[in-house]
Amino acid sequence: MAKTIMLVDDSPTMLMSLEGILTKAGVGVLKAVSGEDALAKLKAGPKPDMVITDLNMGALNGIELIRSLRKMVDFRFMPMLMLTTESQQDKRNEARSAGATGWIVKPVEAVALMQVVRQLLPGA
Amino acid sequence: MDDGRKNKGRVRLYLALAAGAGAAGAEFTGFEIGLQPLVALVATFGATVGLSLLASHSNWSTLNRDAVRPDASVQENVPLESTLDAENAGPSEKKCDKCAQQLPVFDRLLEKSSASNASVAEETENAARAIMTQLQSIDIAVTSLLEYMHSSYNNVVTVVARTEQGIKDNRSIIVDFLERRSGDILESEARLSKIEGMATSLASATKSIRAIAWQTNMLALNATIEASRAGEFGAGFAVVATEVKTLAKRSDEAAQDIVAGIESLREAIRESLVLEVKCRVKNEQTELGGVSSSIGELTLQTEKLTAYELEVLDRVQSESERIGDSVVQLIGSIQFQDVIRQRLEHLSKISDLARGQLRQVSEAMLSGLIENLPSTKDLASILEEEGPSPPRRQVNGAMVELF
Secondary structure (H helix, E strand, O other): OOEEEEEEEOOOHHHHHHHHHHHOOOOOEEEEOHHHHHHHHHHOOOOOEEEEEEOOOOOHHHHHHHHHOOHHHHHOOOOEEEEEEEHHHHHHHHHHHHHHOEEEEEOOHHHHHHHHHEEEEEEE | OOOHEEEEEEHHHHHHHHHHHHHHHHHHHHHHHOOOHHHHHHHHHHHHHHHHHHHHHHHOOOOOOOOOOOHHHHHHHOOHOOOHHHHHOOOOOOHHHHHHHHHHHHHHHHHHHHHHHHHHHHHHHHHHHHHHHHHHHHHHHHHHHHHHHHHHHHHHHHHHHHHHHHHHHHHHHHHHHHHHHHHHHHHHHHHHHHHHHHHHHHHHHHHHHHHHHHHHHHOOOOOHHHHOHHHHHHHHHHHHHHHHHHHHHHHEEEEEHHHHHHHHHHHHHHHHHHHHHHHHHHHHHHHHHHHHHHHHHHHHHHHHHHHHHHHHHHHHHHHHHHHHHHHHHHHHOOOEEEHHHHHHHHHHHHHHHHHHHHHHHHHHHHHHOHHHHOOOHHHHHHHHHOOOOOOOOOOOOOOOOEE
């Protein structure tokens, strides 16, 4: 069964790029344009197999989104990746503490992205 | 105190602005949106601001020697603050006012820079969307081409299999026909042998007839002799004996005619049945051999054509897949726009902070109350920030970290 990933980013370019890469690899995509949008969509369902989120997105940033999701039973063990232009260690540590599974620095190449997706979602 | 050292903080701030703008501009060259004039403007502006402050500092810093006391906690980290040293207080308020009047120009420049940054970010986003749309079109075309190639490949394979089967069937039909024709010859020969056997039997029968005719002739001869010995009384018997002799002779002649007729019949059958059939079959074999040879040649050419077609399909397929991979890589590369956008936003944030700071400095200078000078904490803090990472190429997922 095809895997589904939710992409959370306020940049339409990023969403288009990631969606292009993932759909070409046969992975289903759900999109959200902010942390709040993602939270609402994830609560309403359907539930994806993974979340890839940007960091800086206005009120509810990526780290806070992950922190909120980890408090919910359905999302406790779901792989959640940060995909951001930031690369500072303190931010990474903050994301790790919030429950992020990994950290990817933008821009991410198609091969590298699919490598980490397949590592976390065998069969994707 | 040396003026260069005193203004070190300001120069750092504006040169950072100019350098940031320059770096961002360089990254945008790929989008071909003509950012260079803006970069040049901001770079010039940065240098100008730095130099202007440097030139005016000796006047401005002397507004109130005692009042210009930096906050101790800020002073440690912010060279800008440290430039307002009490030792440099001095010159006239007029000069200071004149200097403060120039500051709004820089505010407008910073405002323009910030607006340009936002405009550039928007333009690059539009350009990126347009590129993505084009890439998606290319991707659809390549995917469609690949599907067509797969379909064509399967069709060609099916047609080739059918053609090969057809050729094989034709060759098989020809071989069967030739075998059947060879069988016909053998059958004709067998029939002829049978007829020859029957003719031989008939010849043997005619030999018996001739033997009987000979014995009859001998009997007639004996009867003639006995009739002669009987004299006048045997005269009638002698006539009968002569007639019998004549009949025996005619029987022998008839038997000889039958033998000759059978032989002629056998020769006629041989010629018509065997020679003609053999000759016709031989001609058919020659003609069908030619057809078979043509089919063989056709098969060879078809196989060559098929191999060539499959090679072309393979090549087109692999090239299409390669183009597809490149399209996916390009789709990934579009993310550079987002990185650039975030860096421009960071730059705008710095500009906005600098504008606010300039405004407050200007107000403080015009009011003559040096204690109104703003804190440079925020500026110092943003100078220390790393900000968004510059776009860079990743090697084997080196920019990916799993916790």
